[in-house]
Amino acid sequence: MPRLRSLLFVPGDRPDRMEKALGLAADALILDLEDAVAPPNKPAARAAVAAFLQHRTAAATLCFVRINPLDSGLAGDDLAAILPARPDGIVLPKAEGGASLAALARQLSGETLILPIATETPAAIFALGSYGGVTPRLAGLTWGAEDLPAAIGAATAREADGSYTAPYQLARSLTLFGAHAAGVPAIETVYPDFRDLDGLAAYAARGRRDGFTGMMAIHPAQVAVINAAFTPSAAEIAHARAVVALFAANPGAGALALDGRMVDAPHLKAARSLLAGMEQ
Structure with missing residues (x-):
């Protein structure tokens, strides 16, 4: 599975921004045919995205395309336009569990990946445990805090200080556990205030602390901050290597002391996971 620390949205009807985005060090671009494109502009956006995919030169940057929802009447045209250009993946909005994943x-064909946005309808919340074992195309799970409150008539998803209200904390948590249950990366949702880079850094740090391995971005300025937040520090890498080496030197041990603290099987698993992520 490719490393997905930062995934930058780029409007599908802005080909000038697509080329610029390749130089921003995002692990992936999300070329958007859904919310960022007004209905009259969708045919032109499909053509622009397909042309960009066919002629892109920076193969190191993964290119996903966010299509319109499967039941929108637009997804078929989206796929017909872009699949011949071989995108690396499809971002599926308003996904509702394994059934949506299988339908897409x-x-x-080929090795095209799928990244569902898994919390945008009320029904989606009850399907967050159903993504595992459906298809090897599943690249991760991510979530959003905008469409769901609109779908249920909520005034907002956030408190006055910007933190999520209880229903959307639940949606975030279920996405996190649903991704790990399926054995794929959990991708944190966007931070809307693109001018507040300090707030973004704190938000991304909380995401990594909680078990997310990457995050979506809505502005180029956010990419470097997100990459830094989801990249282990030299000290973390050194500690992980020390844990692995300690257990390798003491086969069969259940718990060992390292730097004055006890480490056991969960610490070894976390260390191996961190180091495996650095190899991607």
Whole structure:
């Protein structure tokens, strides 16, 4: 599975921004045919995204395309336009569990990945445990805090200080556990205030602390901050290597002392996971 620390949204009807985005060190671009594109502009956006995919030169940057929802009447045209250009993945909005994942997977070929946005409808919340074992195309799970409150008539998803209200804390948590249950990366949702880089850094740090391995971005200025937040420090890497080496030197041990603290099987698993992520 490719490393997905930062995934930058780029409007599908802005080809000038797509080329610039390749130089921003994002692990992936999300070329958007859904919310960022007004209905009259969608045909032109499909053509622009397909042309960009066919002629891109920076193969190191993964390119996903966010299509319109499967039940929108637009997804078929989206896929017909972009699949011949071989995107690396499809971002599926308003996904509702394994059934949505399977329905899209049947329309794909090659190694095209799928990243569902898994919390945008009320029904989606009850399907967050159903993504595992459906298809090897699953690249991760991510969530959003905008469409769901609109779908249920909520005034907002956030408190006055910007933190999530209880229903959306639940949606975030279920996405996190649903991703790990399926054995794929959990991708944190966007931080809307693109001018507040300090707030973004704190938000991304909380995401990594909680078990997310990457985050979506809505502005180029956010990419470097997100990459830094989801990249282990030299001290973390050294500690992980020390844990692995300690257990390798003491086969069969259940718990060992390292730097004055006890480490056991969960610490070894976390250390191996961190080091494996650095190899991607």
